[in-house]
Amino acid sequence: MSQPTPADLATRVRDGDLRFHELEDHADADAAAAARRLLVAEATDADLDPLGEYAFDADAVHGSNIENTLGGVQVPVGVAGPVTIDGGAGSGERYLPLATTEGALVASINRGCSVIEGAGGATARVTKSGMTRAPVFRVAGVAEAEALVDWVRDHEPALAEAAESTTSHGELLDVTPYVVGNNVFCRFRYDTKDAMGMNMATIATREACDVIEAETDASLVALSGNLCSDKKPAAINAVEGRGRSVVADATVPREVVEDRLHTTPEAIAEINTRKNLVGSAKAGALGFNAHVANAVAAMFLATGQDEAQVVEGANAITTAETTADGDLYVSVSLASLEVGTVGGGTKLPTQQASLEILGVAGGGDPAGSNADALAESIAVCALAGELSLLAALGSRHLSSAHEELGR
Incomplete structure (x- = not known):
């Protein structure tokens, strides 16, 4: 029996013979998605051809990752690094894949990675782990x-x-x-x-x-009483943690701060205190940081994480202080980073590629080590982003950088 064409399927929906969500029961998922594009384009006068360009297996994602499939959305992916990470789940140089449409973000995080690399790399550790349901x-x-x-x-x-x-x-x-x-x-x-x-x-x-x-x-x-707390800002996650609690830090020599960031350790420490700590407290914020959500969201999209959980993942505190030797100590503590390297969106081909860049695709040996290493990489990415933005504020280069990079 021949496969019905997208036009045939669309006609049957218009005639009331099929319901919109039943198309995959009568054709393969690619044809069903094409039929939906025809129907939605007809109803909205939108050009949906770009949504038909995708790399995933439509049959595999139907009912597993998505329903009523139209196609796929492409987000540009850039890379920052390499940056050396001394992690509890693995150490070495890593490139950090970032999916974003925000100009200047990858450049800023890349600058932070370069500075951290010039300081000998960053250290990261998962301090607590556990997914909750309440x-x-x-x-x-x-x-x-x-x-x-x-x-x-x-x-x-x-x-x-x-x-x-x-x-x-x-x-x-x-x-x-x-x-x-x-x-x-x-x-x-x-x-x-x-x-x-x-x-x-x-x-x-x-x-x-x-x-x-x-x-x-x-x-x-x-089954969920919101004390979990999933996909909502919540103090319990900031205090008790959810998913993985992970900390990254680095000590940047004074000369590296001055030569590469064009500011001083004292200036960065003061900005962090007045902006990230005092300003956030006055605002009643749960996260005490500059823009951790940027790094978390970009790496979540690149590696197939649940993007709604950026709400908890950005629940972070940034600290910065001048050491006794006059260098800069900077850290980021993410209390509730919910990540995995198996299941969900991690099995999609483009997301798998990003996980492979990090060397954490699939299950780890021992079990849990790949997800730990992913959490450590995201924490270092956030650290690089915080360092770069605080320095841009200290050198008063923030607005010029955004102008130059199209923002």
């Missing part, structure tokens, strides 16, 4: 809440057994209960190895919740 339960009152908290603490091994029955990789690390009136939130935290792990944590937690409901008087209201 369901909310309804109880009769505070006495029943206390009983549930005690039960959860006494039966954590049983909850771990239930949760881990759903995955061959995930491991329940701990469960922390929180009580608000007749609401009890249980924040489950998992080691998800090289996966970002949000789906893994959700499925595992659902199984554990069944045990709680069967063995206690509590009733599950929602």
Whole structure:
């Protein structure tokens, strides 16, 4: 039987014979996407031909990464570096792939990498790891809440057994209960190895919740009670961490600061204090940094991470101070960087290429090491970006750089 053409499929949708989301049931995903482009272009008078240029396997992404596929969007990818990273998950020179449409961003981060390289490289470490999911339960009152908290603490091994029955990789690390009136939130935290792990944590937690409901008087209201907290700015992530908490730092000699950044360690330290710390505090910000979101977002897009989790990933604190020898010490601490090297968008071909640039594609040996190394690379990228922007402010070159590079 011959394959229906995109025009045939579009006609059947117009005639009411097929529904818009059913096209892949009657043709391959490329033909279905082409049919949707015809229909949407007809309805909106838009030129959708550019969306038809993509490198991924449309059948592979349908139902896994996307629904109602039209095609693909291309974002320019640049590279910064190389920069030497002394990491807990691996050390050596790395190029940093960045997907962005913001002129001057790659140039700025590349300048920061060059300065860090001139200082002997950066150090980075993952200090805490664990993906969270926090369901909310309804109880009769505070006495029943206390009983549930005690039960959860006494039966954590049983909850771990239930949760881990759903995955061959995930491991329940701990469960922390929180009580608000007749609401009890249980924040489950998992080691998800090289996966970002949000789906893994959700499925595992659902199984554990069944045990709680069967063995206690509590009733599950929602599998996510927002104390996780996913894709929202939240102080709990800044304090307790989520995904990976990672820190990067470097000490830049005074002469390198003066010769390459055209400012001084004292100026950079003062700007950081007055801008990133005092200014952010006055604004009521959760992140105390200059533009960590830029580095996180660009590397997330390049490597196939969940772009909405830039909200948590940019929850970072930048510090800068002059050392006793008159050099510049600078650091970035990212509290909740949620990344993986397997699953989700990481399996798409262009994103795989970026992960291969970093040497972290697929699962690591030991498990979790590739995701750790990716987190360390993103932290150093953010460090380079912070250093470069603070120096541009110190030398008063920020506006001229954006003018020169088209922004």
